[in-house]
Structure formats: C-alpha cells, structure tokens
Amino acid sequence: MKKNVKAAVLIVIDAVGIETLSYLIKHYNKKINLPCLSALGIKKVLDKDIAKMIDGNIKMNIKSSAISLNQSSKTADSLIGHREMMGLIDNNTYNLFPDGFPQEYLRKLEKAVGRKTFFNKMCGGIEAIEKNYERHEKTGDLIVYASKCDPLVQIAMNEDIIPLDEQRFIVDTAFKIARDMNIPITRAIARSYIRRNNEIIRTPNRHDTVMPMSSKCLIDLLNDRKVWTVAVGKTSDLVNTKYYEKIKLTEKEFIDPSLNLRFPHPAKKDTNPFNVQGTINAIKTSEFIYRPEGTFIFTNLVDTDSLYGHTRDIKGAIKSLEETDSSIKKIIDMMGDDTLLFITADHGMEHREDYGYHNNEKLFLITSSKKSFLPDIKTDIYPGLTSVGGAISEYFNLSKEYKEIVKEQASVK
Numbered sequence: 001m002k003k004n005v006k007a008a009v010l011i012v013i014d015a016v017g018i019e020t021l022s023y024l025i026k027h028y029n030k031k032i033n034l035p036c037l038s039a040l041g042i043k044k045v046l047d048k049d050i051a052k053m054i055d056g057n058i059k060m061n062i063k064s065s066a067i068s069l070n071q072s073s074k075t076a077d078s079l080i081g082h083r084e085m086m087g088l089i090d091n092n093t094y095n096l097f098p099d100g101f102p103q104e105y106l107r108k109l110e111k112a113v114g115r116k117t118f119f120n121k122m123c124g125g126i127e128a129i130e131k132n133y134e135r136h137e138k139t140g141d142l143i144v145y146a147s148k149c150d151p152l153v154q155i156a157m158n159e160d161i162i163p164l165d166e167q168r169f170i171v172d173t174a175f176k177i178a179r180d181m182n183i184p185i186t187r188a189i190a191r192s193y194i195r196r197n198n199e200i201i202r203t204p205n206r207h208d209t210v211m212p213m214s215s216k217c218l219i220d221l222l223n224d225r226k227v228w229t230v231a232v233g234k235t236s237d238l239v240n241t242k243y244y245e246k247i248k249l250t251e252k253e254f255i256d257p258s259l260n261l262r263f264p265h266p267a268k269k270d271t272n273p274f275n276v277q278g279t280i281n282a283i284k285t286s287e288f289i290y291r292p293e294g295t296f297i298f299t300n301l302v303d304t305d306s307l308y309g310h311t312r313d314i315k316g317a318i319k320s321l322e323e324t325d326s327s328i329k330k331i332i333d334m335m336g337d338d339t340l341l342f343i344t345a346d347h348g349m350e351h352r353e354d355y356g357y358h359n360n361e362k363l364f365l366i367t368s369s370k371k372s373f374l375p376d377i378k379t380d381i382y383p384g385l386t387s388v389g390g391a392i393s394e395y396f397n398l399s400k401e402y403k404e405i406v407k408e409q410a411s412v413k
Contacts, residue, residue: 006293006294006295006338006339007283007286007294007295007296007297007335007336007338007339007340008294008295008296008297008339008340008341008342008392008395008396009279009283009296009297009299009331009335009339009340009341009342010085010296010297010298010299010342010343010344010388010392011279011299011301011328011331011341011342011343011344012081012082012085012235012299012300012301012344012345012346013301013304013321013324013343013344013345014078014300014301014302014303014304014305014306014309014345014346015078015304015305015309015345015346015347015348015349015356015358016304016317016321016345016348016349017345017347017348017349017359017361017362017363017364018045018046018068018348018361018362018363018364019348019359019361019362020309020345020348020349020350020359020361021046021050021321021364022046022047022050023351024314024317024318024321025050025053025054025318026050026053027314028053028314028315028318030053031053031054031055032053032054032055032318032321032322033054033055033056033322033325034054034055034056034321034322034325035055035056035057035058035325035329036056036058036060036325036326036328036329036332037054037325037328037343037366038054038056038057038058039057039058039059039060039062039064040060040062040064040066040328040343040366040368041064041065041066041366042054042066042364042366044066045066045067045068045362045364056325058329060329060332061370062332062368062369062370063368063369063370063371063374064366064367064368064374065366065367065368065374065377066364066365066366066367067364067365067377067379068362068363068364068365069362069363069365069377069379069384069385069387070360070362070363070384071084071347071360071363071384071385072084072089072383072384072385072386073089073090073091073384073385074090074091074092074093074360075090075092075093075094075151075360076347076348076358076359076360076361077094077150077151077186077347077358078150078234078238078300078305078346078347078358079150079186079187079210079211079238080094080186080346080347081345081346081347081385082235082238082239082300082346083213083217083238083239084384084385084386085218085344085346085385085386085388085389086217086218086219086239086389087217087218087386087389087402087405087406088213088214088215088217088386088405088409089383089384089386089406089409090214091409092184093184094151094184094185094186095151095184096122096146096147096148096149096150096151097122097146097147097151097153098122098146099122100120100121100122100144100145100146101120101144101146101153101178101183102181102183104181105177105178105181105183106120106144108177108181109144109173109174109177112173112177113142113169113170113173113174115140115141115142115170116139116141116142117141117142117144118132118135118141118142118143118144119131119132119143119144119145120144120145120146121145121146122145122146122147122148123145123146123148124148124310124355125145125154125156125191125202126200126202128143128145128154128156128191129143129156129191129193129200130200132156133158133195133200136156136157136158136161137158137160137161137195140161140162142155142156142157142170143155143156143157148310148355148357149310149355149356149357149358150186150187150358151184151185151186152185152186152187152188152189153174153175153178153185153187153188153189154188154189154191155167155170155171155174155188155189155190155191156191156193157170157190157191157192157193158192158193158194158195159192159193159194159203159205160194160195164192164205164207167190167192167205167207168190168207170190171188171189171190171207171208171209172188172209174188174209175187175188175209185211186210186211187208187209187210187211188208188209189206189207189208189209190205190206190207190208191206192205192206192207204248204250208237210237210238210240212240213239213240213241214409215405215408215409216405217239217241217389217405218389218392218393218398218402218405219239219241219242219243219296219298220241220242221393221398221401221402221405222296222396222398223241223242223243223244225293225396225397225398226292226293227291227293227294227295227296227396228244228245228286228289228291228293228294228295228296229242229243229244229245229295229296229298230243230244230245230246230247230282230295230296230297230298231243231245231246231247231298232247232248232275232278232279232282232297232298232299232300233247233248233271233274233275233278233299233300233301233302234300234302235298235299235300238300239298243298245282247275247278247279247281247282248274248278249274249275249277249278250271250274254274254277255273255274255277256277256280259276259277259280259330261273261276261277261323261327261330262323262326264316264319264320264322264323265303265307265316265320269307270303270307270320270323271302271303271306272301272302272303272320272323272324272327273323273327275299275300275301275302276299276301276327276330276331278299279297279299279331280330280331280334282295282297283297283331283334283335283336283339284334286336286339287336293396294396296392296396300346301324303320304317304320304321304324304349305349307320308320309349309356310349310355310356310357311356312351312355312356314351328343332368332370335370336370337369337370337371337372338369338370338371338372339369339370339372340367340368340369340372340374340375340391340392340395341366341367341368341369342365342366342367342388342391342392343364343365343366343368344363344364344365344366344385344388345363345364346363347359347360347361347363348360348361348363363385365377365387365388367391372395375391375392375394375395376391376394377390377391378390378391381403382403382406383406386406389402389406390402390403390406
C-alpha cells in the first residue's frame, strides 16, 4: 500500500501566552532549556532580554516561522480559544462567580436530580473536596463550587457514593438548568474522585457537559472532505463535534519506553506524556493507513494550565515546558516530509497573589514542516486565532468553505 503522509498537527500548549512565558522565564532566575522551540523561532516573538534567558541550540532540517497574534474572542478560556482556532469567534463575555451560584438555580437543580447541594463557593478543586468530603460521603449531598478561572459550574462527587452514570446525569442537568436560566457558563463538570488511605484521588472519569457549538467549524469541513480528524486529550471536549478518532490515554503501560517521555511532577500527575504518545501514535498511523485526503491531529497539552498554572508553580511550569520542548522534537522526528506542524497557546495565565487566572494576552504561533510549503498566516484576513484554522484550511484546500464560516461572525476580507 502506498503511504499517504499528508497531515497537519496542531499542538496547543495550554495557558502559555507570550506574556506568561516571559513571566515564567523572568521569575525562574536561571536559563531555561528550550532548544527545539528556539530552533523553531520562539525567540522571535519575545523581548530580547527574555530571549537571552532561553538556552539550548540544535540544528533542525526544517522550515519554520513564528509570529504573535491576539485572540479575537472576548473571554480568556480554553474552550473559547480552541474553538476560535477552528473558526468560531465568541463575542460574549463570560464572568466568574466569586459569590457562588444563585439560590434559585440550586433549588431547581436539587429538585431535578433528587439530591441536596452545599458549599457553593469559588474554590480550587482539591480544596473544595478536602473541605467537604465528610458531609458529601455521609449524606450524598453534592459539593457545588465555582471555578476560580473558568465560567463554569463544578460538582465534586465520590465514585463510591454516586455512580458515574448518575454523575453524568447530574452535570448534564446542571448545565441545562443554567442555560435555561441564562446563567452564562461554558461548561458543567463532574469532578469525580475516590479516597484511598485518606488520600483524595481525582479519577480520569471526569465528565464535561459543554456549551453547544454555535455553527459548523473547521473540524466539520475536514470531516465532510473525508480528512481523517483526530482529537488527542481534551480537544474533543472543548471543540465538541464529530471526530473520526479520539485518543485519551491514561495508563503508563501504553507509553512507549523507547520515547523516554518524562513525568516532571513530583507525584507524577502529568497528563502531557499521554497526549504526546497519542499524537505520535496518530502520526505513525497516518503514514500507513489509507487516507487519501490526509489527516488532521488536534492536541492539547494541559499541564501548564491545570497542574502548574493555577497553582502559580513557576519551577513546575518551566520543567513541564522543557519536557514539552523535548517532546516536540520527538514528534517532529516522527513526522513525514509533507506534514505541517502548528504550535500555539489558547490563552495566558496571570499570576496573582492568591491564584493563577486565565489572561487574554498575545499568543505565539509557530508553523513548521520538513519539506512542505508553509502556508501564509493571514492575520489581515482572518481575525485572531481563526488565522490558525485559515492556514490549515488552505493546506487541505478548504479555504473558500472556511472563510464562509468566519464570515458569519466577523468581517473577513
């Protein structure tokens, strides 16, 4: 069988905008080792004094460009950012809920699901569980809390107390009621956990009920063209449309030891290695499976947000970025000559005294390929992150159809 290696890979390094990257480097107080991203041009979008703090120098036989751009949508949020990359601009403003959710909302939720709710404060996930697990596990009452960074409702539930099917019903209902009451949230999340030997363990059985897509997006166009679409990690939760394949690895037995993918977190809570492995699996498959229209791989690397961003762990974030840099080099080594690689971020992370908050800031976009042409990033035509989708649509000969999607929401030349 003839190989078909036409593929595009979009990697989103979560919550690492240019301002955030500069902040991390500045406050790390020593040089950071990013040889691959340096070779791809990341220093071009940074101030010179910050760029000098990036170490590492490797020669790569690859064409590459790097630019900066701004998100067009109003709210800094992973869902909003990822959707904008696929052509959807959201002009709504989604605020946080520092005082919790309206009592009328909670009353309707309790009546609909047959369980009491309590807590109802803005809080970090583990903290919310630590403060409230005793009542929850004694009564089955739901730990409801607002996110410190995202416009969503979260409900923490012990899997040994509330079965997973019921957890999904509860958050589906919580989302529907919020939408019916015009409470501006983008998601409702079941934060599933268990306790073993007095340790709280978040399980991989989290369930997200997500705001419906406002219209068709680039993924739908690719599907219509029979381009094989692959979501790796949480991208299918954020841009929740059809994919031909979804890869969500969670077990270390499925990580190829020859790749030497590392888990820098002290408790090995990293998920990036699983998503890097998933991306490499998808790239390898694209070379040997008959897909005449090619493959699009959409990957999110979330650890710089969920593990190190909100906790303001600068050292952890740097170590994670250094491992991401090493992983990107391994991904490039696996790529075919005609594969296009895009690397960007969905938003930034502002480090305040109490927490890390999502920030709407300038973002980098790296485009690279071993031999294929590098499409123009037409920021003068496609606003904000929609220009990422614009470049991908050009690669798959879908520019006309993609432009029509963007035209519905913004003025496109």
